[in-house]
Amino acid sequence: MKILVTAKRVEDPESKIKVKPDGSGIVQEGLKYKINPFDEIGVEEGLRLVAKHQGEVVVVSIGGKEVQEQLRHALAMGAHRAVWVNHTGPLDQLAIAGLLQKVVEKEKPDLVILGKQSIDDDQNQVGQYLAEFLGWGQATFASKVESAESEQEKNKVPALVVSADGKSVRVIREVDNGLATVECQLPAVVTTDLRLNQPRYASLPGIMKAKSKPIEELTPAKLAVDVTPAIQVLKMSAPPARKAGIKVADVPALVEKLHNEAKVV
Amino acid sequence: MPTVLIIAEQQPDGSLRKATLNAIGAGKQLAEKAGGELHIALVGKDPAKVADELKGTGAKAVHVGAAPELEHYLAETYAPALAALVQELKADYVGMASTAQGKDLMPRLAARLRAAMATDVMAFNGGGADITFTRPMWAGNVFAEVKLTTPVKVFTLRATEFTAAAGGGSAEVKTFTPKVEASKTKFVDFKEVKSARPELTEARVVVSGGRGTKGDFKEIEALADDLGAAVGASRAVCDAGWVPNDLQVGQTGKVVAPALYIAAGISGAIQHLAGMKSSKTIVAINKDPEAPIFQVADYGIVADLFKVLPELRAELGKLK
Ligand SMILES: Cc1cc2nc3c(=O)[nH]c(=O)nc-3n(C[C@@H](O)[C@H](O)[C@H](O)COP(=O)(O)OP(=O)(O)OC[C@H]3O[C@@H](n4cnc5c(N)ncnc54)[C@H](O)[C@@H]3O)c2cc1C
Numbered sequence: 251m252k253i254l255v256t257a258k259r260v261e262d263p264e265s266k267i268k269v270k271p272d273g274s275g276i277v278q279e280g281l282k283y284k285i286n287p288f289d290e291i292g293v294e295e296g297l298r299l300v301a302k303h304q305g306e307v308v309v310v311s312i313g314g315k316e317v318q319e320q321l322r323h324a325l326a327m328g329a330h331r332a333v334w335v336n337h338t339g340p341l342d343q344l345a346i347a348g349l350l351q352k353v354v355e356k357e358k359p360d361l362v363i364l365g366k367q368s369i370d371d372d373q374n375q376v377g378q379y380l381a382e383f384l385g386w387g388q389a390t391f392a393s394k395v396e397s398a399e400s401e402q403e404k405n406k407v408p409a410l411v412v413s414a415d416g417k418s419v420r421v422i423r424e425v426d427n428g429l430a431t432v433e434c435q436l437p438a439v440v441t442t443d444l445r446l447n448q449p450r451y452a453s454l455p456g457i458m459k460a461k462s463k464p465i466e467e468l469t470p471a472k473l474a475v476d477v478t479p480a481i482q483v484l485k486m487s488a489p490p491a492r493k494a495g496i497k498v499a500d501v502p503a504l505v506e507k508l509h510n511e512a513k514v515v
Numbered sequence: 516m517p518t519v520l521i522i523a524e525q526q527p528d529g530s531l532r533k534a535t536l537n538a539i540g541a542g543k544q545l546a547e548k549a550g551g552e553l554h555i556a557l558v559g560k561d562p563a564k565v566a567d568e569l570k571g572t573g574a575k576a577v578h579v580g581a582a583p584e585l586e587h588y589l590a591e592t593y594a595p596a597l598a599a600l601v602q603e604l605k606a607d608y609v610g611m612a613s614t615a616q617g618k619d620l621m622p623r624l625a626a627r628l629r630a631a632m633a634t635d636v637m638a639f640n641g642g643g644a645d646i647t648f649t650r651p652m653w654a655g656n657v658f659a660e661v662k663l664t665t666p667v668k669v670f671t672l673r674a675t676e677f678t679a680a681a682g683g684g685s686a687e688v689k690t691f692t693p694k695v696e697a698s699k700t701k702f703v704d705f706k707e708v709k710s711a712r713p714e715l716t717e718a719r720v721v722v723s724g725g726r727g728t729k730g731d732f733k734e735i736e737a738l739a740d741d742l743g744a745a746v747g748a749s750r751a752v753c754d755a756g757w758v759p760n761d762l763q764v765g766q767t768g769k770v771v772a773p774a775l776y777i778a779a780g781i782s783g784a785i786q787h788l789a790g791m792k793s794s795k796t797i798v799a800i801n802k803d804p805e806a807p808i809f810q811v812a813d814y815g816i817v818a819d820l821f822k823v824l825p826e827l828r829a830e831l832g833k834l835k
């Protein structure tokens with residue numbers, strides 16, 4: 251089975267994000283970058299499925315030269331090959347999904363795994379756009395409540411189960427008020443939620459091996475996709491600050507404030 | 516005249532998803548700014564009952580499409596049914612609440628319409644043909660003003676930022692035959708997490724616990740029950756398997772904005788704050804005086820939650 255997984259480059263979630271005074275973007279100095287946490291979960295899930303069903307995991311990232319770092323990270327985790335769509339400048343969801351569609355048509359994977367959302371733009375769209383562009387089934391927010399703290403949780407039924415005949419995948423999805431299960435004919439698009447799995451660390455031999463694994467370079471021109479953005483980010487600003495609160499000495503003081511000042515109890 | 520179409524959502528049990536009313540409230544605002552007309556769409560196996568509820572929310576018309584194939588929600592069957600309606604109505608703006616269903620469906624619908632989309636819209640700016648959207652990025656660290664340049668503009672709405680539409684007008688209910696397409700995805704089942712407490716995103720009071728509870732939610736739940744509140748949690752707690760995922764508040768969980776949010780044993784990581792910072796009054800209970808949660812809390816108390824919560828219940832009891 252061939253699994254295509256996306257690996258977007260994003261700011262480390264621990265970073266302090268500040269808006270530039272002119273509102274044109276965020277301050278880049280001093281920021282660290284990572285693979286989008288949801289995508290790292292996608293790589294892990296791909297590797298587990300391939301361990302069970304044979305095949306290969308191909309990772310793809312779209313962006314400037316620097317996204318090769320995220321591709322190498324995925325290769326060090328164990329992905330087999332990488333595809334880099336080289337493009338600098340803004341890309342909206344239509345463009346990203348359009349480029350991924352062309353990569354999918356070229357690679358013909360059985361399954362595409364993306365993150366449910368990227369932690370910078372927080373859009374939660376690309377997987378769904380891609381599924382529609384391809385005319386495939388989609389299962390978003392795949393989740394299994396894998397807990398690091400308990401063996402029992404770890405051993406629960408995985409959220410992604412490929413059928414014995416290899417023709418479909420059953421996915422447990424995290425939705426409001428519960429868990430939904432759907433079955434998608436393969437090929438299909440799945441997006442990951444946070445609790446799907448605990449991604450492995452890249453081992454030292456893995457990191458060494460990753461250096462010699464191939465990264466294929468493509469461009470929007472080679473893929474014949476028009477990437478003119480249909481979304482314009484006009485201005486960024488810091489959200490209004492909450493006014494500083496106070497610390498109260500004890501519980502009676504707290505209740506007094508809640509009752510008489512905030513009038514919420 | 517521009518047409519704004521808001522998509523209504525039914526719960527698995529057939530009732531109206533409340534966040535729909537906030538989405539309609541937002542749609543009303545947008546229609547006024549754009550100088551347009553508000554319409555509502557609803558599809559499903561048996562949506563007629565809910566359509567009745569939507570009549571009095573101030574829309575021009577409620578468009579109801581019923582088909583047996585639409586019994587269980589799937590993006591793959593709902594998107595074509597709704598896309599055909601969008602085209603028929605020549606809608607310019609298509610929105611839905613940012614629920615799990617809204618987030619699953621709207622991008623697929625947008626893709627079908629070759630439309631650009633904005634997620635979690637918090638406000639509309641400008642007027643006439645020049646409308647822009649405000650939406651959060653980087654876990655709410657940044658508010659961006661975005662402009663969509665495709666003819667149809669699609670968006671999901673952060674329900675907590677808009678007041679629910681209520682009583683007003685009597686919309687015409689129009690039925691249409693939804694376009695039905697074969698689906699490569701099958702619904703298998705839905706396991707509901709049942710709770711006697713109010714829904715997290717709709718509650719007036721939320722009591723949330725973090726890793727500081729060490730998984731013991733008894734005091735959190737007891738306080739929530741005293742206050743008629745919903746229970747929430749940080750991701751750390753959901754990840755540990757201590758409470759269902761469904762309770763996670765934050766950037767990648769649920770966004771809440773109750774009148775009162777009580778955070779006990781939660782450090783206040785930016786990803787958590789992204790989901791509760793719009794609460795009207797925030798109370799933080801934390802042992803660590805340096806915990807970042809105190810920077811957003813209106814009232815903070817530096818103490819052990821296992822001592823504070825029972826005391827708080829006793830003290831609140833005296834008010835009655
Ligand atoms: C400073 C700044 C300015 C911007 N300006 C513009 C602008 O002017 N116009 C504009 O249209 N957009 C702009 N963008 C947003 C654009 O670059 C987004 O990255 C793009 O729209 C994709 O959306 P998303 O990552 O939020 O997708 P989501 O839907 O949140 O992502 C879901 C998943 O899609 C996959 N994915 C997304 N992007 C990639 C990628 N590059 N490579 C591989 N996989 C990917 C990942 O698996 C990810 O987990 C700007 C962004 C920034 C940070």
Ligand SMILES: Cc1cc2nc3c(=O)[nH]c(=O)nc-3n(C[C@H](O)[C@H](O)[C@H](O)COP(=O)(O)OP(=O)(O)OC[C@H]3O[C@@H](n4cnc5c(N)ncnc54)[C@H](O)[C@@H]3O)c2cc1C
Binds near residue numbers: 765767800802821
């Ligand atoms: C991609 C991504 C997405 C994320 N999305 C979310 C999200 O949606 N929601 C979310 O919440 N998090 C999210 N997180 C996780 C977030 O970064 C934090 O790790 C998490 O919120 C921490 O949870 P916590 O505050 O319960 O735990 P901790 O940070 O461990 O804090 C526990 C706190 O409890 C206090 N404490 C301990 N014992 C007691 C006691 N007896 N009495 C009082 N106080 C006590 C401690 O002082 C400490 O401040 C996300 C992270 C990533 C990387």
